[in-house]
Amino acid sequence: MKNGRLTNTVETIASECLAVRIRLLNRTVTNIFDDALRPLGVKVSQLNVLMVVAKLGPITPGDVCRKLNIEKSTLSRNVDRMRTHNWLKVSEGDSGRKQILELAPAGRRLIEKAFPLWTKAQTETESLLGQQGAKSIHRAANTVWAQLGRE
Template sequence: MQEDDFSLCVLDNARKAARAVSRHYDRLARQVGMTAGQFSVLVAIRQVRERTTADLADRLSMDRTTLVRNVALLERDGLVVSALAGDGKAKRYSVTDRGEALLQEALPLWRKAQKDVEEHLGTDEFLKTINALQRLSQL
């Protein structure tokens, strides 16, 4: 009987890496009073202006419930506003001036986190990792 080598489990290794990377980005994002997840949502709203909840959830590969919870916190803090879409059913989101100011404060921290990861892996491995993660996200 062949023994399985669970040290090569993609799921286990991907989750461990995701948790470690999330902790690193969270430590930096906390300096401006948000989580890395909230930062990602805020950036996505800024990038895909006036998109619906479904569009954002798809863009972030996030379930709608988690997205709505994150957006509610951003709205509560005055960083995002929502409005009903033309059909009156879906919501559309946009970043407020306060949200834009916070993003400007957070971007240098995000850049530092990116640089930290790149230095940890080396530039070639960093780019290969990004490519592999993008391909895996299409699985």
């Protein structure tokens, strides 16, 4: 039949493509967390950055980018928004070029208020993925973090 080769190609990509699958998981899980966090007016993308700063800060934007594999321009605008909310404090490093990001008091309060909502979303996600699935995600992410560090 005339469509044989294309059909095989489509079948192969459809049944194996890792990008389709990871992107589906990303949309689904991001929606779960954003729904849960909506009462606080924060999105999970912003909470992610806030957590990195809370755990590793004071830290430069460049280091946050490397940790999360985010493009610097993406983070730059995200930091603007979080500074507007007074969640982050941004100061000029003594080196002149680098900036210093720190958790601001409002950011601290936000994290405390977010915790029960985060727990709810996390539980919901675990039940969606199953214990196996959740463990798998952890393992895959650990692999990526190891690779990122190696570059």
